[in-house]
Amino acid sequence: MAQAPGSTYSKTRRRSRGFQAASSLLATRVQKAAEGRGFAVARLLTHWPEIAGPQLAAATRPVKISHSRGAFGATLTLLTTGPMAPMVEMQLPMLRDKVNACYGYNAVQRITLTQTAASGFAEGRASFTHAPKTAKAPDPERVEQAERVGAQFTDPTLAQAMATLALNVAQRQSRKT
Structure with a gap:
């Protein structure tokens, strides 16, 4: 049996749907913002690491898609660093x-x-990290001196921090000489 257009069933059903995911509430706004930059499919922006792969996604960001008059296909513009x-x-x-x-x-x-600089590149979301430098093992004599400095403090966290600081200062002084 069909319900009348103004019945209470439709109103109670509408109220009882519960919580909604935030993504469903913002989907139309994200889609409109993406379309303003030429992205008809916002998935290209939101899932860029999955589409481009982890290495390319770390080095690039999609900026806009432009369509030329009379030509088929669009042009995707990507930001990347010079190197x-x-x-x-x-x-x-x-x-x-x-x-x-x-x-x-x-x-x-x-x-x-x-090409652009790494600073200001999508508000710092892109990671432009270099390979970690291999550090030499510290001199055992300097480590002992640093531990003696740390032993002067009763708080273990402060003692560890002071020992690390003393070791860093000693290593820096040795590099200068």
Whole structure:
């Protein structure tokens, strides 16, 4: 039996759906913001590490997609740092295929790179880390001196911090001489 248009059933059912995920509440706003930059599929922005892969995602950020008049396909603009640009450029054909797979058709014809500095690069979200430097093992005599400095304090956290500080100061002084 059909309910009347103004019945209480539809009102109570609407109120009883419970909590909603934040993503469902913001989906339309994110979609409109993405469309303003040319991204008809916001998934390209939100899932960039999955689409590009971890190495390319760490070195690049999608900025905009521009469509030219009368031409088929769009141009994707990526930000990258200067030293990474040649490495990214070698992988552009593979990246274009992955981006088009995200869209489901051959939407992107070209990918252009814009080189920029690491600071201000998407508010610091991109990680531009170098390989860790291999540190030499500290001199045992300096470690002993640092432990004696740390032993002067009763608080174990403070003692450890002071011992580390004393060791760092001693190593720095040895490098200067």
